[in-house]
Every structure is written in C-alpha cells, then in structure tokens.
Amino acid sequence: MDRQPTSNVSVDAIALRYNNETRHVEVGVSKRIIEPYIDQLALPGVTLWEGERLADAAERAVRTKLDLGVRALGQLTVFDEPHRDPRGQTLSVVMWAVADDPDEAPDYVQWHPVDDVPPLAFDHNQMIEFCRPLLVDRLWRDLTFTRALTGPTFPVSAAVAITRSLTGTAPDRGNLNRRLASVRGLGISHQRIVMGRGRPGTLWEWQSTHMEPESGE
Amino acid sequence: MDRQPTSNVSVDAIALRYNNETRHVEVGVSKRIIEPYIDQLALPGVTLWEGERLADAAERAVRTKLDLGVRALGQLTVFDEPHRDPRGQTLSVVMWAVADDPDEAPDYVQWHPVDDVPPLAFDHNQMIEFCRPLLVDRLWRDLTFTRALTGPTFPVSAAVAITRSLTGTAPDRGNLNRRLASVRGLGISHQRIVMGRGRPGTLWEWQSTHMEPESGE
DNA sequence: ACAAAAGTGTTCGACTTACACCCATGG
DNA sequence: CCATGGGTGTAAGTCGAACACTTTTGT
Numbered sequence: 001m002d003r004q005p006t007s008n009v010s011v012d013a014i015a016l017r018y019n020n021e022t023r024h025v026e027v028g029v030s031k032r033i034i035e036p037y038i039d040q041l042a043l044p045g046v047t048l049w050e051g052e053r054l055a056d057a058a059e060r061a062v063r064t065k066l067d068l069g070v071r072a073l074g075q076l077t078v079f080d081e082p083h084r085d086p087r088g089q090t091l092s093v094v095m096w097a098v099a100d101d102p103d104e105a106p107d108y109v110q111w112h113p114v115d116d117v118p119p120l121a122f123d124h125n126q127m128i129e130f131c132r133p134l135l136v137d138r139l140w141r142d143l144t145f146t147r148a149l150t151g152p153t154f155p156v157s158a159a160v161a162i163t164r165s166l167t168g169t170a171p172d173r174g175n176l177n178r179r180l181a182s183v184r185g186l187g188i189s190h191q192r193i194v195m196g197r198g199r200p201g202t203l204w205e206w207q208s209t210h211m212e213p214e215s216g217e
Numbered sequence: 218m219d220r221q222p223t224s225n226v227s228v229d230a231i232a233l234r235y236n237n238e239t240r241h242v243e244v245g246v247s248k249r250i251i252e253p254y255i256d257q258l259a260l261p262g263v264t265l266w267e268g269e270r271l272a273d274a275a276e277r278a279v280r281t282k283l284d285l286g287v288r289a290l291g292q293l294t295v296f297d298e299p300h301r302d303p304r305g306q307t308l309s310v311v312m313w314a315v316a317d318d319p320d321e322a323p324d325y326v327q328w329h330p331v332d333d334v335p336p337l338a339f340d341h342n343q344m345i346e347f348c349r350p351l352l353v354d355r356l357w358r359d360l361t362f363t364r365a366l367t368g369p370t371f372p373v374s375a376a377v378a379i380t381r382s383l384t385g386t387a388p389d390r391g392n393l394n395r396r397l398a399s400v401r402g403l404g405i406s407h408q409r410i411v412m413g414r415g416r417p418g419t420l421w422e423w424q425s426t427h428m429e430p431e432s433g434e
Numbered sequence: 435a436c437a438a439a440a441g442t443g444t445t446c447g448a449c450t451t452a453c454a455c456c457c458a459t460g461g
Numbered sequence: 462c463c464a465t466g467g468g469t470g471t472a473a474g475t476c477g478a479a480c481a482c483t484t485t486t487g488t
Binding site for chain 4: 156157160173174177195196197198199200201202
C-alpha cells in the first residue's frame with residue numbers, strides 16, 4: 001500500500017473501553033503533538049491514505065494515537081461541516097472502535113467517561129454527542145460491538161455499569177437480566193462471581209467464538 | 218466556493234421518486250458520457266469539491282446527471298472498497314435524495330423500480346442493495362424522507378404502493394392505515410379520492426409545513 | 435352480481451417499562 | 462441484622478403481524 005495521503009478525508013475513532021475499576025465506559029483521547037490544536041486533547045484521528053480502507057485507518061489511528069490495538073470497529077457517520085478543520089480538511093468519517101485493555105497508558109493518553117468528556121479539539125465533542133445514541137443503539141444488539149466491549153465473559157455488574165454509562169440512566173436489573181438471556185450467543189456460565197459485598201452474581205459468557213463480520217460497504 | 222476537486226471522494230445519490238403511473242418507487246440513473254464505464258448506466262454521482270458540503274454535492278449530482286432538483290436528502294453510508302473505481306477514487310459517500318417530479322426526462326436519464334434496477338457501473342448495484350433496508354427503515358419514520366416521497370397529499374393507494382415497492386412485499390392495508398394514523402403531522406383530509414375502480418380512498422395530508430431539519434454532522 | 439379497492443375489528447405474541455418482592459453475602 | 466448487590470414475578474402498555482369481515486365503487 002502506498003503512503004500518499006489523500007488531502008481531505010480524515011478518519012476519527014471513538015475508541016471505547018469498559019473500565020472495570022471506575023465502572024464506566026470510557027473514551028480514549030490523546031494530547032495532540034502537532035498543529036493545529038497542539039497540546040489539546042482530541043479523538044484519535046488520521047488522514048486517510050490513498051487506497052486505505054476505513055477500518056484500517058481507524059485501527060491506525062487508535063494504534064498511533066493511543067498505542068493500542070482494536071478488538072472491533074465499525075462505521076458511524078460522516079461529518080462534513082466546512083471550517084471544522086483549519087487545514088481545510090472538511091470531511092471526517094467517524095468510526096467506533098473498542099480498544100484492547102491498556103497495560104499502562106502513555107502520558108499523552110487519557111480515558112474519560114463517555115458522559116463526561118473534557119473539551120476536545122476540532123468538533124470532536126459534537127461527534128461524541130451525536131454518536132452516543134448510535135452507540136446505545138448497538139449495545140446488546142450489535143453483537144460484535146457488545147462482545148468486544150464486555151470481553152469474553154463478564155459479571156452482571158459490568159452489564160449494568162456499561163448500560164448505565166452509555167444510556168445515562170441506570171437500567172432495571174430484572175429487565176436487563178431478561179434482555180441478556182435473550183441475546184443469541186450469550187449464555188450463563190455456572191460460575192458465580194463475588195464482587196465484595198452483596199449476593200454473588202451470574203457470570204455471563206459469549207459462546208460462539210466466531211465474530212459475525214459487519215456487513216456493509 | 219472554489220472549484221478545486223478533491224481527488225478521492227465521490228458522492229453518489231440514490232435519487233428516488235414515486236411514479237404514480239407505474240405505482241413504483243423508482244431510482245434515477247443516467248447514462249455516463251465520460252470514461253470510465255462510458256455509455257453505461259450509473260447512479261448520479263460527482264466528485265466532492267473542496268469545502269463543499271455533502272448535501273450540496275448530492276444536489277449537484279442530481280441536478281447535473283438527472284436534470285432535476287431535490288426535495289430532501291440525507292446521508293446513508295460510506296463505501297470504501299479499494300478498486301471500486303478504476304480511477305482510484307476509493308471513497309464514496311452514498312446519500313438518498315428525493316427528486317422533483319420530472320416534466321420530461323432527458324434521453325440519457327432512466328427511472329427503474331428499486332427492486333428491478335438494471336446492471337450499473339461501478340459497485341452501484343451493491344450500493345442500492347445495501348441501502349434499501351436503510352430506506353425501508355426511514356419510511357413512515359423519518360418524516361422528511363417520507364413527506365418528500367409522498368408529496369404534500371397522497372391517497373392510500375400511494376401509501377400501499379410505496380411500502381410494497383420499498384419493502385418488497387405488499388403491506389396489510391389495515392395495519393398500514395393504523396400506522397399512517399399514528400404518524401405525527403399526518404392527517405386525514407376529508408376529501409375522498411377515486412382511483413378508477415374500487416371504493417374511493419382517504420386522502421392523507423401533511424399538516425405542519427415546516428420540515429424538521431435532519432440533525433447531524 | 436362480481437371484482438377491485440378501501441376500511442374496521444380482533445387476536446396473538448414479542449417486547450418495554452415499571453414495580454413489588456425474595457435471595458445471598460459481608461460487615 | 463441490615464445494607465448492598467443480585468434475582469424472580471407480574472402486570473400494563475405498546476407494537477407489529479395476521480386474518481376475518483364489511484363497505485363502496487366501476488363494469
């Protein structure tokens with residue numbers, strides 16, 4: 001693949017991760033080291049190369065800006081406001097991505113809860129705001145997305161926390177349980193997991209290991 | 218606005234129209250007059266200019282290729298397969314558009330039912346195939362889309378035909394009636410309209426004249 | 435009268451929401 | 462024993478699909 005940058009298309013990734021400590025779904029942002037908006041936080045984004053696929057560009061963005069690999073990704077929308085980028089780069093394809101767990105985050109990388117992201121460069125805050133409902137829509141429905149976010153197994157507490165974090169309101173535990181039970185490919189492991197205080201919860205596990213590829217483009 | 222083409226992004230429009238004669242939702246295609254794929258049919262598409270908005274580009278595509286204005290349009294998806302264009306233009310933003318009624322179509326323009334489109338240039342058939350479910354999803358839900366397609370008033374027969382044409386199967390008249398009744402901004406005009414044979418049908422009319430702008434980008 | 439087109443009514447199952455109540459564990 | 466987290470049950474409301482049946486027109 002040749003490395004000629006196409007001049008006017010950028011690919012920005014909303015890189016997500018479930019933080020088991022804080023119990024939040026977090027968005028990865030990094031401090032920009034080049035102009036414009038140098039030293040400000042921004043979503044990982046790259047300029048699309050000629051012949052490069054969107055998925056590859058998004059992965060490259062997460063790898064170069066957050067120093068992480070991605071488990072899954074997909075297309076969200078296109079932002080086309082003029083003047084969104086002082087360089088004249090008018091088009092940005094926004095992708096979601098679920099990042100690998102970071103062992104140790106570089107100092108220029110930060111993770112913030114989706115519902116509490118600090119001011120970012122460009123129109124990146126608007127991107128997150130606009131795309132959050134789209135992400136909510138994918139939760140427990142788009143299995144590739146959900147599975148990547150939860151990991152291969154997860155306790156009920158994580159399901160509650162992820163749902164609360166994305167939707168903004170705490171889900172009804174009973175209803176969430178029934179919802180999980182109806183998700184294809186998701187089953188109850190007969191291990192129980194203790195979270196400290198309270199009754200031990202079910203551990204859910206994804207069964208079919210093959211990830212369904214997202215149809216499209 | 219300057220007219221420098223950006224090298225690698227095209228905007229293709231799935232231009233729709235409800236044909237009251239044939240009772241089909243039709244897609245507008247035009248014979249290409251330049252290479253590549255000269256003389257073959259294709260969706261109206263243009264190369265995005267620098268600083269140009271997607272909506273403007275889509276409108277320009279419909280205007281220049283089909284010689285028509287558009288009533289409404291919106292974003293569908295992005296196609297990014299490499300080699301989809303021999304010129305190396307890898308990215309295409311696919312938009313839907315509802316075109317004005319043609320008084321007389323130029324000879325290079327054809328309209329075909331969505332479920333029976335002839336072979337087109339590039340990957341345009343795949344685009345239509347992939348986007349059709351997205352269009353079905355908008356019908357009777359996205360009011361901008363639906364209103365543009367039906368026009369300000371429409372008989373039941375049109376509602377049935379549009380639904381059948383997009384979904385591929387004939388809707389249940391009773392259910393469709395109730396559905397229409399539940400659409401905000403849509404009401405029953407107390408005129409009845411005679412379609413030739415059969416019982417005269419209700420004429421539906423859109424009330425609030427202000428179009429809700431599509432949120433996004 | 436009959437076919438074509440339109441309209442009403444009713445049922446069923448799936449899903450969502452809300453809420454009440456029971457269970458198991460740590461301190 | 463009680464706060465905390467987890468789980469079951471149930472009922473109301475909404476929605477879509479399916480189907481039976483009636484009404485109004487042209488031929």
